[in-house]
Structure formats: structure tokens, C-alpha cells
Amino acid sequence: xxxxxxxxxxxxxxxxxxxxxxxxxxxxxxxxxxxxxxxxxxxxxxxxxxxxxxxxxxxxxxxxxxxxxxxxxxxxxxxxxxxxxxxxxxxxxxxxxxxxxxxxxxxxxxxxxxxxxxxxxxxxxxxxxxxxxxxxxxxxxxxxxxxxxxxxxxxxxxxxxxxxxxxxxxxxxxxxxxxxxxxxxxxxxxxxxxxxxxxxxxxxxxxxxxxxxxxxxxxxxxxxxxxxxxxxxxxxxxxxxxxxxxxxxxxxxxxxxxxxxxxxxxxxxxxxxxxxxxxxxxxxxxxxxxxxxxxxxxxxxxxxxxxxxxxxxxxxxxxxxxxxxxxxxxxxxxxxxxxxxxxxxxxxxxxxxxxxxxxxxxxxxxxxxxxxxxxxxxxxxxxxxxxxxxxxxxxxxxxxxxxxxxxxxxxxxxxxxxxxxxxxxxxxxxxxxxxxxxxxxxxxxxxxxxxxxxxxxxxxxxxxxxxxxxxxxxxxxxxxxxxxxxxxxxxxxxxxxxxxxxxxxxxxxxxxxxxxxxxxxxxxxxxxxxxxxxxxxxxxxxxxxxxxxxxxxxxxxxxxxxxxxxxxxxxxxxxxxxxxxxxxxxxxxxxxxxxxxxxxxxxxxxxxxxxxxxxxxxxxxxxxxxxxxxxxxxxxxxxxxxxxxxxxxxxxxxxxxxxxxxxxxxxxxxxxxxxxxxxxxxxxxxxxxxxxxxxxxxxxxxxxxxxxxxxxxxxxxxxxxxxxxxxxxxxxxxxxxxxxxxxxxxxxxxxxxxxxxxxxxxxxxxxxxxxxxxxxxxxxxxxxxxxxxxxxxxxxxxx
Numbered sequence: 001x002x003x004x005x006x007x008x009x010x011x012x013x014x015x016x017x018x019x020x021x022x023x024x025x026x027x028x029x030x031x032x033x034x035x036x037x038x039x040x041x042x043x044x045x046x047x048x049x050x051x052x053x054x055x056x057x058x059x060x061x062x063x064x065x066x067x068x069x070x071x072x073x074x075x076x077x078x079x080x081x082x083x084x085x086x087x088x089x090x091x092x093x094x095x096x097x098x099x100x101x102x103x104x105x106x107x108x109x110x111x112x113x114x115x116x117x118x119x120x121x122x123x124x125x126x127x128x129x130x131x132x133x134x135x136x137x138x139x140x141x142x143x144x145x146x147x148x149x150x151x152x153x154x155x156x157x158x159x160x161x162x163x164x165x166x167x168x169x170x171x172x173x174x175x176x177x178x179x180x181x182x183x184x185x186x187x188x189x190x191x192x193x194x195x196x197x198x199x200x201x202x203x204x205x206x207x208x209x210x211x212x213x214x215x216x217x218x219x220x221x222x223x224x225x226x227x228x229x230x231x232x233x234x235x236x237x238x239x240x241x242x243x244x245x246x247x248x249x250x251x252x253x254x255x256x257x258x259x260x261x262x263x264x265x266x267x268x269x270x271x272x273x274x275x276x277x278x279x280x281x282x283x284x285x286x287x288x289x290x291x292x293x294x295x296x297x298x299x300x301x302x303x304x305x306x307x308x309x310x311x312x313x314x315x316x317x318x319x320x321x322x323x324x325x326x327x328x329x330x331x332x333x334x335x336x337x338x339x340x341x342x343x344x345x346x347x348x349x350x351x352x353x354x355x356x357x358x359x360x361x362x363x364x365x366x367x368x369x370x371x372x373x374x375x376x377x378x379x380x381x382x383x384x385x386x387x388x389x390x391x392x393x394x395x396x397x398x399x400x401x402x403x404x405x406x407x408x409x410x411x412x413x414x415x416x417x418x419x420x421x422x423x424x425x426x427x428x429x430x431x432x433x434x435x436x437x438x439x440x441x442x443x444x445x446x447x448x449x450x451x452x453x454x455x456x457x458x459x460x461x462x463x464x465x466x467x468x469x470x471x472x473x474x475x476x477x478x479x480x481x482x483x484x485x486x487x488x489x490x491x492x493x494x495x496x497x498x499x500x501x502x503x504x505x506x507x508x509x510x511x512x513x514x515x516x517x518x519x520x521x522x523x524x525x526x527x528x529x530x531x532x533x534x535x536x537x538x539x540x541x542x543x544x545x546x547x548x549x550x551x552x553x554x555x556x557x558x559x560x561x562x563x564x565x566x567x568x569x570x571x572x573x574x575x576x577x578x579x580x581x582x583x584x585x586x587x588x589x590x591x592x593x594x595x596x597x598x599x600x601x602x603x604x605x606x607x608x609x610x611x612x613x614x615x616x617x618x619x620x621x622x623x624x625x626x627x628x629x630x631x632x633x634x635x636x637x638x639x640x641x642x643x644x645x646x647x648x649x650x651x652x653x654x655x656x657x658x659x660x661x662x663x664x665x666x667x668x669x670x671x672x673x674x675x676x677x678x679x680x681x682x683x684x685x686x687x688x689x690x691x692x693x694x695x696x697x698x699x700x701x702x703x704x705x706x707x708x709x710x711x712x713x714x715x716x717x718x719x720x721x722x723x724x725x726x727x728x729x730x731x732x733x734x735x736x737x738x739x740x741x742x743x744x745x746x747x748x749x750x751x752x753x754x755x756x757x758x759x760x761x762x763x764x765x766x767x768x769x770x771x772x773x774x775x776x777x778x779x780x781x782x783x784x785x786x787x788x789x790x791x792x793x794x795x796x797x798x799x
Contacts, residue, residue, distance in 0.1 A: 042338055042344045042347055043344060044063075044070065044175045044176045045069075046071045046173075046175045047060070047063050047070060047072045047174060047175065047178065048073055048174040048176070049073065050180060050186075050187055051164075051180035051310075052074050052076025052144075052158065052160070053182065053310065053324075054088070055310035055327025055330060056076075056178065056181075056327075057151055058098075058328050058332075059330070059331035059334060060072045060156045061105070061150045061154055061156060063178075063334075064156050066335055068154070068155065071157070073159065074159065075165075076158070076161075077161065077162065079161055080144070081141065081144075086140060086208070086210040086243045086286065087137050087138070087140060087210075087235065087241075087242070087243035088137060088138060088139070088237065088324050089235060089237075090109075090325060095110075095136065096793060097793060101332055104153075105147070105150050108149070109138065109143070112138045112142050112146075113138050114136070114214070114239060115137075116135055116235075116236065117131050117135070118217035119133055119220070119392065120218065121391055122222065122276075123221075123384060124222070124224070124380075124384070128384060128388040130403065132406030132407045133218070135235065137235060137236060137243075138237055140237075143324075167191070167306060170306075171304055171306050175305060176305050176338075177306040179306060179308050180312060182310070183296055185311070185312035187308070187312060188298065194303040195298045195299065195301070195303065196298065196299035197296060198296075198299075199297075200294065200295040201293075203292075204250065204292065204293065204373065205249075205250055205290045205291065205292055206246065206291065206292075206293070207245070207266060207285075207290045208243070208244075209243075209245070209246065210283065210285075212240060212241055212281060213281055214241060215234050215235060215242045216236075218234075218235045219232065219234040219235065220233060220391060221276075222380070223273050225252075225256065227255040228377070229249075230246060230247070230248040230256075231246070231373060232244060232274045233245040233247065234277065244283055246270045246273075247373060250292070256269075258290060263288060264285075266290065267283050267285050293317055295367070296313070296314055301348075301355075301356070302349075302351075310324075310327030310330055311323060313330070314326065314359045316362045316365075316366035317367070319366070319369040319370060320395050320397075326358075326362060329355070330355055333351055333354050333355050334347075334351045335795060337354065364700040368394060372391070372395075378709075378710065378714065379391075379713065386417060386736070386737065386738050388410075389414045389737055390739070396702050400426065400729055400732035401732065414736060415736065421767065426441070426731075426736040428440045428760065428765055428767060428769025428770055433651075434648060436649050438474035439474050439518050439771075440473070440756065441731065441743060442472070442759075443475045443720060443742050443743065443745070444465075444468045444475070444477055444745070444746075445744035445745055445749070446477040446479050447746050447749075447750070448480060449461065449464060449479055449492075450489075450493060450537055450538075452492055455485065455495030455497065457494045457501070457504045461504075461508055465508055465512065466512060466515065468749055468753050469511075469512035469516040469521060470516050470519075470773050470776070471752075471754040472771065473519065474769075475520045475521070475522055475595075475596065475742070476512065476519060476520070476521045477521075477524055477598065478494070478521070478523045478594075480600050480605070481494050481496050481523055481524060481525055481585070481589075483527050484581045486532070486553070487581070487606065489528040489531060491545070495585075496523070496525065497581065497585060497588075502591060502592045505523070505588075506591070509592055509593035509594055515773065516773065517771070518771055521594060521595055522594060522597065522651075523592075524597075524599075524600050524653065525582060525585050525589065525598070525599060525640070526599075526605050526607070527581070528552075529553065529567065529604070529605045529607075530553075530558065530559065530564070530565075530604070530615070531603075532552050533550050542561060542564070544563060544564055544565055551565075552566075553567050553574065554569065554606065555569070555606075555609040555610045555615060555618055556615060556617040560693055575632055578606070578636070579635060580639075583639045583642070586643050587643050590643070590645055595648060597644050598651040598653055598685060599637055599640060599650065599651070599652045599653070600653050601653060601654055601676075602654050602685075602690070602691075603653075604655070604690050604691040607633040608654075610622065610630075610633055611629050611633060611655075612629075612664050612691050613663065613664070614658055614662060614692050615691060634679055637650075649683065650680070650681060651681060651720065652676045653684075653686075654672055654676075655691050656669035656707035656708075657669065657707065658688075659696050660696065663691065669686075670710060670711055674715045674717075677716075683717065683718040683741065683742070685719075685720040685744065686704060687704060687722050688707060688723065699724070701726070701730070702721070702725050702730055703724055704722060705721045705723065709721075712740065713738075718741040719741055719742075720740065720741070720743070721744070722744040722746070725745055727748075728762065730743070731745075731759075754776075756770060757776070761779075761780050
């Protein structure tokens with residue numbers, strides 16, 4: 001990630017961040033403002049800035065520059081030359097915003113920057129280098145000097161070694177209070193009932209140090225010690241010095257004895273562990289202490305005339321280097337919004353509206369990066385180049401495609417090591433499951449269509465699934481096909497509990513195999529459990545039927561929603577009957593010509609209801625601890641596997657988390673996946689949630705992939721990743737990094753039934769991993785597209 005790398009060194013007890021970022025291509029998502037008109041009079045004449053870190057200083061300079069008559073005062077409890085940490089990295093986008101808003105500051109920064117393009121990953125004595133990234137860094141102390149000089153030249157009142165007055169007092173005596181007082185913000189704490197902060201502490205310890213040598217690249221080095229894995233993040237910030245951050249899991253830190261060492265001893269120990277990277281040189285500290293990273297999220301960023309900025313409002317893990325980047329961009333946006341809007345309240349609303357989506361996206365990426373390093377041990381055994389690629393793409397912002405543009409040599413070497421034939425994108429490599437070879441890694445995800453009559457799929461299903469089979473995916477999955485009439489979700493759900501239903505499915509599989517040879521078609525078998533007898537999705541998802549309800553059964557008599565029907569708790573004899581329904585449906589599926597069978601144990605349906613402690617409150621042999629909750633789903637799996645042809649693969653879909661307190665955890669999911677794999681599951685289809693109605697999912701791009709990644713590496717079973725995977729670049733990235741073996745996409749295939757064919761065309765691929773139907777050959781060339789303009793700078797004020 002491209003970005004900046006420190007938390008402002010204010011008196012609020014801020015902690016340093018590193019610049020271990022690898023995404024200089026990430027934009028800020030801001031619109032343009034140019035110097036074309038009078039500044040609206042927001043009535044802001046007196047401004048108080050709490051905190052003299054980069055964000056607070058830059059906000060002060062911009063606000064004074066916008067209105068020279070404005071009185072701007074900055075309080076900083078430390079001395080001018082006091083600072084934590086060492087170096088700061090800024091992206092080209094952030095520098096561009098600074099250049100347009102204040103060329104004087106930009107010129108001073110440019111004169112002191114050191115620049116480099118490479119990232120080095122050193123693992124097990126082997127160094128892999130990826131180029132073309134583009135970084136710029138300078139010392140944090142020099143950055144503060146530049147901002148001090150600029151503030152003084154503009155007439156900002158800088159008060160060092162001075163505690164800021166009480167925020168409530170400042171709010172009464174100033175027109176605007178900018179709280180840039182860091183991750184431990186006293187202002188945020190004073191108005192916590194309004195800002196409603198949520199602070200998450202993470203699992204690694206880290207320490208910020210420096211070395212008197214300039215690395216020639218952004219360096220990640222992995223050390224496998226008797227106590228556990230440790231990592232170094234390092235980058236140059238001057239011609240003869242580099243920032244060095246040493247990080248490790250809490251338990252590794254304790255086992256290594258760091259908790260018993262003082263600062264000097266810790267520094268010496270780190271230098272010995274990473275002596276090769278440092279060339280035997282010592283490390284030095286600057287009031288450096290071991291700490292854990294805290295992610296800060298606030299429900300609101302302003303209260304009256306008080307506004308949060310930078311780490312007071314939000315933090316993003318140092319491994320993507322975004323602390324100062326976000327703070328500086330906050331300052332740019334705040335100044336621009338004050339310029340654009342006629343009232344202070346309108347300006348503060350606009351500031352938060354503009355910045356929150358950018359910050360939320362950055363925090364998602366930072367969380368993915370943070371968790372990757374927390375779970376670093378999972379990836380140590382990967383092939384060396386794949387490990388390097390996995391590290392570079394960990395946040396999901398650096399992808400296969402843009403990494404290939406930056407360094408085709410490195411990416412090509414990773415592809416060759418993975419086994420991609422020349423000119424073949426990773427997504428078009430084959431995968432073998434038992435006797436079934438999928439020609440590519442794309443799956444049309446199961447999608448309920450609610451368009452069957454009495455469980456019989458009709459012409460709609462033929463066209464829907466047939467079109468997607470023609471569209472080039474390696475595997476096309478049906479919707480959840482129900483094993484009984486009572487096991488339907490809605491009256492429009494398809495089934496496999498009658499011979500007429502099986503005959504209708506045979507017509508569909510026959511079309512797919514004849515018209516799209518090489519495309520596999522799979523069936524997903526399930527039972528709705530407590531989520532049945534509801535309306536069609538577009539009539540009211542999960543809402544009970546007005547009339548014609550059928551009785552529901554489940555692991556326990558718990559309704560899905562307060563207004564849902566209460567299910568009957570299944571008896572032992574009824575469990576036997578359910579198991580037989582699954583085996584009968586599986587036998588019909590085999591005769592209907594399906595190539596793969598998936599058992600649906602996710603999303604709160606019947607088998608999922610047994611797995612989750614939130615939905616299984618039984619006191620018999622099928623409830624209680626996880627091994628008991630697993631019993632019935634495994635019995636069903638074994639029974640189905642017993643009648644399903646041995647040469648055909650069988651997969652299981654899981655909800656890897658319930659997104660609810662007390663529910664299935666990521667560790668539970670690993671145990672569940674391990675159990676199914678031990679019973680013969682050929683792959684695990686990893687989804688999440690939809691188990692309880694009060695879930696709180698953490699949506700975002702590829703947001704479910706980390707759960708699949710964990711299962712793949714912990715269990716050693718192939719996995720299908722699903723969930724907001726929307727581009728072929730995402731698929732290539734996930735497959736090549738080793739996070740998934742197959743990628744299932746739903747909505748993209750609703751938008752474009754020929755998604756896979758078009759992915760091949762857009763990548764210029766015409767190999768065996770995809771086949772265009774003969775009547776469609778003329779469509780292999782992508783149509784021309786219109787020109788898009790780059791966004792204009794956020795704030796332009798001239799020289």
C-alpha cells in the first residue's frame with residue numbers, strides 16, 4: 001500500500017506506525033476543487049488545533065492559507081523536535097494533493113525525499129524482488145520541520161510544550177476545534193458518548209526502530225526462530241538511514257522473553273535476530289516500546305464545532321502505511337469542504353461524507369494486511385515465489401493485473417512456479433477433483449431462482465443454467481435443490497424428491513454437456529430447516545407466507561426471526577427420515593447426470609442449524625460440544641457419499657462464521673472443515689453468515705476469502721472462495737496467491753452470463769481453459785470503450 005507511516009506525535013500518547021505499504025496505485029477517491037470563486041463565509045474566524053503531528057499541522061496551514069485573517073492556534077504538548085518513530089512514506093496521490101493545495105510544502109518535501117521502486121521479500125534465505133512500485137520517504141522529524149516552517153510563515157500560532165485546554169472550553173471559545181490528537185485522543189474520550197468510538201486491539205507486538213544504513217528496497221524479512229516466526233518491515237527514509245519495524249505474535253513475543261527486557265536489551269536482541277538484513281549493524285531506538293496496534297473506528301467524526309482528524313478519527317494498520325497519508329488527506333478534505341460550503345455544520349457533514357468511504361476502504365485493506373501478518377505462520381511452507389506474491393497482494397489492493405504491469409518479470413516467474421502454461425492466466429489453469437477435471441477455476445455460484453413449480457425446474461432454469469454453461473465457467477452450480485417438499489425455502493424452490501423433477505434436471509444437464517462440452521454442472525442439495533415456508537425473495541425475503549404454510553423442523557425449536565414460524569425439534573426417528581431424503585435426492589442427482597454434488601451446510605439451513613451453537617440447543621447426542629453438533633451433518637454426508645458415484649467429487653458449503661457473538665468462529669470452521677475432509681469431502685465451499693437474523697457481517701471486497709484461506713492452509717483441503725469476488729483480476733490474484741483453488745461468483749454472472757468468456761477476451765487468452773461456442777466466436781474481441789478522464793486534484797490554491 002502506498003501511504004504514510006506514522007501516527008502524529010502529540011501528547012495524547014500516540015503510537016508510531018510503519019510504512020510497510022505496497023500499494024502506490026491506490027487513489028484517494030476525492031473530487032476536485034479549484035481556485036475559481038469567493039470562499040463562502042462559514043463564520044470560522046478562530047480555529048483551535050489539538051495536536052502538532054503532520055495532520056494537525058497541515059490542517060492548520062491550509063486553514064490559515066484559505067483565510068489569512070483567520071486566527072489558527074496549534075497546541076502540542078511535546079517540544080518542536082520531539083517525535084516518535086523515524087520515517088514517513090507518502091503516496092504519489094497524496095503528494096499530488098499537497099502539490100495542488102500548497103506548492104511551497106510540496107517543493108520542500110520533494111527536496112528531501114528519497115525514492116525507490118523495489119520491494120524485497122526475504123524468506124528462508126531466498127530474496128525475491130518485485131519492482132515498479134514507486135515510493136517516496138523522508139524523516140519524520142524533517143516532515144515536522146517543513147510543516148512548522150510553513151505554519152510560521154503563514155502566521156499560525158504554534159504552542160509547544162503546552163497542554164491544550166479542555167476540549168469543551170475550546171469549543172465554547174473557538175469557532176472550530178480540530179482534534180488531531182492521535183490514537184489516544186483525549187478529545188474523542190471527552191465526547192465519547194457522541195463519537196461512539198470502537199477500539200480493537202490486535203494480536204501482534206511491534207517496535208519501531210532505525211538502522212544507520214539505507215535499504216535499497218522496501219524490505220520484508222521473515223525469521224523463523226525457536227520461539228516462533230518474527231518479521232521485519234524496513235524502508236529507507238534518508239541516504240543513510242532506514243526505518244525498521246520488528247513484529248511478532250504476542251505468544252512469540254512472550255516466549256522469546258521480550259517482556260522481561262528493557263528498551264536497550266530489546267533493541268540489541270532484534271539486531272541479532274535480523275543481523276543478515278542489517279549487515280551486522282546495530283539498531284537504534286527513540287523512546288521505542290513494544291506495543292500492540294489498535295484499530296479505531298468512530299460512529300461520528302464531529303460534534304458541534306469539534307471535528308476529529310487523522311488517528312483521532314480512524315487508524316489503519318501500519319503494514320499498509322496509511323497513518324500520515326490519511327491524516328494529510330483528511331486535512332485537505334476538511335479545508336476544501338470549509339471552502340465549499342456556506343455553514344460550518346454543512347462543511348463538517350460534507351467532510352465526513354467524503355472521507356468516510358475512503359477511510360472504510362483503507363481500513364478493510366489494512367485489516368486484511370494485519371491479519372495476514374498475524375497468521376504469517378500459515379504461509380511459510382508455500383513455494384518461495386508464491387509466498388512473495390501472497391505477501392504483496394495480502395491487502396487485496398495490489399492485484400495480479402497491476403503487479404504484472406509493474407513487474408512482468410516477477411509475476412511471470414510466480415506464474416511459472418504455479419504451473420501456468422505460457423500466456424495462461426491463473427484462472428484458466430485446470431483443477432482435478434477425483435475423476436473430474438475442471439478446465440478453469442471459475443464457478444457459477446449457487447443462486448436461488450425461486451422459479452420452479454412444485455419443485456420442478458422449467459424452461460427458466462434451462463435458459464438460466466444453460467446460458468451460464470455456454471458462458472465458459474469451469475463449473476456451473478444449481479441453486480439449493482431441496483430434498484423434500486417440506487425442505488423448500490419458498491414455494492418456488494426446486495427439488496429432487498420426485499422422478500419428474502429428476503427428469504427435468506436431466507434435460508438441463510444434457511443441454512449443458514452437449515452445447516457446452518467441457519463445462520461441469522454441479523448440484524447443491526439442502527433442506528431449509530427453520531428458514532422454510534417463506535415468500536419468494538422479491539416478495540419479502542425471509543418473510544413467512546401469508547397462506548399455505550407448511551410445518552418446519554430444525555435442530556432446536558428456535559424461530560429465525562421474531563415473526564418467523566417456530567420449528568419443531570427433530571426427533572431421532574425424524575433424523576433418520578431426513579437422512580434418507582438426502583440419499584434419495586443424491587441418487588436421483590447421479591442419474592440426472594450431475595458431475596459434482598455439494599452438501600449445503602451453511603446459511604442457517606437445516607444442517608447448518610446443527611453446526612452453530614446459536615441454533616443448536618439440543619441436550620442429546622446431537623447437541624452440546626462441536627463434535628456432537630457435527631454428528632448429524634457428518635451422518636448425512638457419509639450417507640450421501642455412500643450412494644454418490646465414487647469417481648464424482650463431493651463438496652460441502654460451510655458458514656465459516658455466524659458474524660454474531662457466541663456463534664461459529666473461524667477456529668470452529670477449521671475444525672468443521674477438517675471433519676468433513678476426513679470423511680471424504682473433496683473441497684470446502686467457504687461462505688459465511690445468514691445463520692441468525694441479527695448478524696453483523698463485515699462486508700467488503702472478497703470479504704469471505706480470509707476464511708477460505710485459513711481453511712485451505714490449516715486443513716490442507718481444496719477450497720472454493722465466494723463473496724464479493726467481482727473481477728477476473730480478483731480471481732487470478734486469489735488463485736495465484738494460494739488463497740483459494742476455485743472462485744465462485746454469483747452477481748457477476750447475473751450481470752453477464754458470459755463472464756468467463758469475456759474475462760478470457762479481455763486478457764487476450766484463447767487456450768484450452770475456456771471454449772467459445774462456435775456461434776459466439778465473432779464475440780471474442782472486446783468492444784471499444786470510451787475514454788475516461790482522471791480525477792482533478794482535491795484542492796488547488798496556486799503558488
